[in-house]
Amino acid sequence: MKSKSVRLEDIEKKYGKNTVLKGINLEVEAGEFLVLLGPSGCGKTTTLRLVAGVERPDSGRIFIGGRDVTDLPPQRRNVSMVFQNYAIFPHMSVRDNIGFGLKMRGVDKVTIGKKVSEVSRLLKIENLLDRYPSQLSGGQRQRVAVARALATPFDVLLMDEPLSNLDALLRAEMRGELKRLHRKLQHTVIYVTHDQVEALTLGDRIAVMFDGEINQVGTPEEIYEYPENTRVAGFIGTPPMNLLEVEFDGEARVDGLEFHIPAKIRKFLETHGIKRFKLGFRPEYVELRRTGMSGTIVLRENIGYNEILNIQFGNHIVRAVTKRGEVRDNRVNFSVPEQHMRIFMNEKLVRDI
Ligand SMILES: Nc1ncnc2c1ncn2[C@@H]1O[C@H](COP(=O)(O)OP(=O)(O)OP(=O)(O)O)[C@@H](O)[C@H]1O
Numbered sequence: 001m002k003s004k005s006v007r008l009e010d011i012e013k014k015y016g017k018n019t020v021l022k023g024i025n026l027e028v029e030a031g032e033f034l035v036l037l038g039p040s041g042c043g044k045t046t047t048l049r050l051v052a053g054v055e056r057p058d059s060g061r062i063f064i065g066g067r068d069v070t071d072l073p074p075q076r077r078n079v080s081m082v083f084q085n086y087a088i089f090p091h092m093s094v095r096d097n098i099g100f101g102l103k104m105r106g107v108d109k110v111t112i113g114k115k116v117s118e119v120s121r122l123l124k125i126e127n128l129l130d131r132y133p134s135q136l137s138g139g140q141r142q143r144v145a146v147a148r149a150l151a152t153p154f155d156v157l158l159m160d161e162p163l164s165n166l167d168a169l170l171r172a173e174m175r176g177e178l179k180r181l182h183r184k185l186q187h188t189v190i191y192v193t194h195d196q197v198e199a200l201t202l203g204d205r206i207a208v209m210f211d212g213e214i215n216q217v218g219t220p221e222e223i224y225e226y227p228e229n230t231r232v233a234g235f236i237g238t239p240p241m242n243l244l245e246v247e248f249d250g251e252a253r254v255d256g257l258e259f260h261i262p263a264k265i266r267k268f269l270e271t272h273g274i275k276r277f278k279l280g281f282r283p284e285y286v287e288l289r290r291t292g293m294s295g296t297i298v299l300r301e302n303i304g305y306n307e308i309l310n311i312q313f314g315n316h317i318v319r320a321v322t323k324r325g326e327v328r329d330n331r332v333n334f335s336v337p338e339q340h341m342r343i344f345m346n347e348k349l350v351r352d353i
């Protein structure tokens, strides 16, 4: 299986008066697993449909393997797609659904049979091959759609929330299978999800999208540690990054309460005459010691091994993740290590402090 790069250049897409893609630029390397992540309605499916060719952009160009495919019909793009509503043929058995793409290409029966059993084993649907879609559960249908996309030869694999209907256990298992498969085959994948755990575990890189615009493209580590803006910061992570509004006049204050800022950041703020900014830090990095700012725990959320402490600090709630049961008292002191503090000016991350 070859793999090819995908490039979107200044893509705009309108539905009536509504501009749903506002100048998308994205480069996916050959063999890369790129996750398109964003909230419902931000334009993920539209982007995939444009790459597949089932939808046309109003402006901009699309390249696959360096070739301009903007004006090519879907069947000439050599792209395989799992649609969000996993459209599988109702009048065909699971076996025929999976083998359909190969059959259309004139592949012989024996080869088709082998491929069908290979992918159905991978997706744990071997026992369903003789059933019809109406006799399947939603999660089973979804796996048939994934199997069919995998069985069909492609240069680029597009998947639109392919695991959304599976229970948590099966989803985690399938995620692992997809990851392993990608390691083995090194095919180019664009994978759409609004589930950030899926994005962080699967993606070589993640493109984070809001309202028809890509806000940041980076490795899971980059996106997690250095979110480009407060929107990305507030979307990634469970719970997401704490974002406090800070006033600075030599001392940093949050709702009038002093917040300890290390000398390096203080100096940066003074040098640039910054009086207001947003301070970001992840709940996982909050330290609960005897020293630091003091606040009151107003809610504890049990997440198994850990718990999320919701600490009232001024009018803000600071969230901290800690081992369950470790903090007993509801009055706590907390601090944030310098290397984990992020400064946002006009909602944008300030790098190189
Ligand atoms: N055929 C269409 N006609 C008009 N508007 C559409 C059409 N398809 C999508 N839209 C609108 O375009 C926007 C982007 O839709 P899209 O399906 O790409 O979102 P999405 O990111 O995939 O969301 P979700 O996570 O809910 O699947 C939405 O506001 C949607 O209502």
Ligand SMILES: [Mg+2]
Binding pocket: 044, 045, 046, 084, 160
């Ligand atoms: Mg969608």
